[in-house]
Amino acid sequence: MSRVPTLYSRAFPSLSIRPHCRPLSLLSSGNRHAFPKTPGARPAHLRRPTTVQKRQITSWINSQSRVSTIFTVLVVLGVASTAYGLYQFYDTFHTWPPAIRSDLRAGIKAKHNGDLALSERYLRRALQTALNEPETLGDHVHLKLSGIAAALGGVLEDAKRMRDACDVYRAALGLLLDPSSLPPFEPSDAPDAAAAKAAAERPRTLPPLTPEDHLRAASLAHHLAELLSEYKDPTWTPREAREQEERWRTCAVEEAIRAVRGATPSAAAPSQPPLSHPTTPEKGGESEEVQAMLSELELPVWMRRTEVSAPLEALGRFYTQEGKVEYAVPLYLEALQILMPPALSLQAQGRVPSIAERCRGAQIMNNLSEVQLAGPQGPTSHAREAAQRWSRQALETARRARAEVPEPSSSKGWFSRLFSKDDRRDDELEEGLETCQATVVAALFNLGSLLEMSGNVTEAQGMYTQSWEEARAIGMKEGMREARTALRRLERDSAQQKEGARGKN
Template identity: 35%
Template sequence: MYAIMGMWPKEVRNDLRVAVRAKQKEDWRTAASYFERAYGTAIALPDPPASFGADYIIKISAIALSLADVLESAGELPKAYSVYGSAFADLTHGLPSPSESSTSLEADQRVRAIGTALKMAELGEQILHVRALGRAPADSDYGPADEAEVEEKLDWALTEALRLRSASAKSTEKGKEKENDTLNLPRWVEGVDLTSTMERVADYYSRKGKVEYAVPLYVHAISTLLPPPNATTSGLFSSTPSPSIGDRCKAATLMNNLSSLFASMTPVNVPQATAWAQKALEVAQKAEGESKSASEERLECQNVIAVVLFNLGMLNELSNEHGKAQSHYEHALEMSKAIGMNEGVTEAQEALRRLKSQPRRP
């Protein structure tokens, strides 16, 4: 631990060491106290570049994000939201617009800001939901003012991700494992890309019933993962010419999300929902067939297949195609058992029981 902490300035090193140890023990109060003290010390230093190096904004934000993560784990969501907001403000203050001349350091900073904005939107939605239920905590003055603030963060993240797609500077954020591992930063900090950003925003609008916003985002995300033949892309968030097994199964998941979105409409758009589900099944099954046995990617594809099969059964049931519904439910049950998806097993068994108890309509 001592050697690892050597990358941090002596002014914050001891506090961070105590905070990380407390976090590992899930002693949230102690961890929060020391992370907060370290963050306060860091932002008060007279010459941050001299203390932290050229990437001082990235490193100081790591302390803030660690503090917010601990507060979130302790259930203090409004306070966590406030600290995430401070980190976001630090990351975006004075940041120039992305351009062909952007440096990798600026790209790192922007990518982390995008991830923080997405996290604030996620947490803000939770806080607003608790308030709506009349269970707001004592510190309810913290947190988003309304849904508009949540959407503002999502729109900012999406806009920046799209702008960065064509920028020439490459982010090295995913290569910062040393810094991230030192403070046990949450995984989302280094898991931001264009596709995941579009998916997060689309999921939000889908939950809010704003189909006109969600559908094009899902379609765009799918086309990013599965670009047309001979398509060329470049930039920070570019897609590979030959989609990986993981990307193909991720695309199948998004296709299934689109299917569920069409199925939730009033009236239900069964043809569109079925078409997207069938395409999802086709893509996932082909990828699964080309994946290595017992690999993580294979299991991911099999999970998608089980979910899509069940959803196809539900769509068949809505269309009174009981024979097809039964077949899809049975295959979903078989796949769920094979991969140990207990929830899938339960839902498929319940669907089959329900189907058998229903009178067949002409």
């Protein structure tokens, strides 16, 4: 009798092909002599599995169970995360009135789908509806109005329409700087005559600004200035472009200070900047007052010190580029006081600057090192010594802060991060680490340059080498290139000096 064929019997003994001539029944009382009685001649499907085969069967079943379990868990997590994301997306708009909610949701959805023109249309209609009926927004009217404007400006930026985006940001800032400048009522396409008349007769004023609103104004002005530094309006002369950038950078600084003070801003004329210039060293009264006030204040939870210091740092950088060092230094110092207050104030508040704040502080210290050499008298010996002190302090601060960054394994797991709403701290840590790493590279290079100016070639070479190694460790190609160029220059100068000495001999 021929043997019944089987497929993959060794790997999968339970999947052997069964004969078609008779039904399988080990308890059948039929012809018992249909198969030989010798064990070797029994068909594969009737043999009793050996111990090895039992282990293979158990292993295969367990592996299939594990795969099935993992697949089920992944499916459940995928469905749960999708449902949670949809819940968050729709729940976000519940704070908005119904007349605005649908347009906002449609505008954000169109942006995510890549239809920027449709997104702009919905967001513009939502903004106009909010301007027509600001009383329906409830609390935080200024934050909601400026939030819609910021979303619309972001869509215009994505569409590369920088001029239109700047116009939207200017209009939003106009409302924040002067709450009484609410634009006139604009009826909708299909207006209700009675409702339109009642809405047009309502007073067109907004409530006074809170400190949080001032901070929003500072953020908008800071972003507008950054946009103007990259986008040059073709109708402006270079001087007008610089004046516009300076205007909004100064506005950002003033609004940040007002946010801390909690004062009500005075209505600024659209044609005039809020401040002509920041306080200079010769006019140190207000500057010292602001420094003391900013460093001693315990800011609210929603107000990050890095957000308050950013406009001051940006305006200081602008004045450094313009060669106005006497304006830049006080701004850098004020920003540093915000991020890293003096020791006495730390004891009074019981608060230690965060890693991100110290990294930003180290970056400002390095900027102060560069400013010392940009003065009208040039890189004098006194200026070089001051620059070295700032560079060494920046290097020490950045290295200490970098060493305190927790390892990724010590953070919460991926499952917790999936459903966590508070990812801001992790983003701050990552941003702070990147700032510290870049500051270490820059501070080492600056120290090398300063030592080279002073004639300490050996120490300068060591600093350049460390800068190259740090840049290589983080994949910073620009830092590697600059350090390599400086090292080659030192080698070339050394070779020329040796050749000159041999020529004299």
